[in-house]
Amino acid sequence: MTNFKQRVISCAKQIPRGRAASYGQVAAAAGNPRAARQVGGILRTLGPGSKVPWWRVINNQGYISIKGNWNADKNLQRELLAGEGIEVSDDFRVDMKKYRFIFN
DNA sequence: ACGGTGACACCAG
DNA sequence: TCTGGTGCCACCG
Numbered sequence: 001m002t003n004f005k006q007r008v009i010s011c012a013k014q015i016p017r018g019r020a021a022s023y024g025q026v027a028a029a030a031g032n033p034r035a036a037r038q039v040g041g042i043l044r045t046l047g048p049g050s051k052v053p054w055w056r057v058i059n060n061q062g063y064i065s066i067k068g069n070w071n072a073d074k075n076l077q078r079e080l081l082a083g084e085g086i087e088v089s090d091d092f093r094v095d096m097k098k099y100r101f102i103f104n
Numbered sequence: 105a106c107g108g109t110g111a112c113a114c115c116a117g
Numbered sequence: 118t119c120t121g122g123t124g125c126c127a128c129c130g
Contacts, residue, residue: 005127027126032126032127035127037127038125038128042127
């Protein structure tokens with residue numbers, strides 16, 4: 001477990017319920033604003049059962065960019081976000097202006 | 105050690 | 118607003 005990965009996990013856990021953060025935001029909070037892509041990869045490797053609220057991490061455009069067979073999880077993510085009060089459109093889009101979480 | 109890969113971000117049309 | 122191209126950098130084989 002590299003330091004960076006651990007940091008990303010730590011930052012992701014800081015995202016409170018009902019808020020969402022972009023990969024770039026998490027990467028920046030982890031210390032590498034340019035390593036946004038790795039954040040996604042890291043969250044993916046964590047897999048289910050992890051204590052990390054991966055569903056609160058989305059891209060800066062405000063939508064979920066999961067590809068491949070993750071359609072089911074994509075739908076699940078929408079359910080989770082909706083359960084926290086975050087509105088998700090039919091196109092899986094989230095209003096980041098309203099729900100964006102600012103790291104301290 | 106090296107090169108391919110990717111749950112992204114940013115800039116230009 | 119959307120699309121396409123470019124840059125970035127940690128992870129894995």
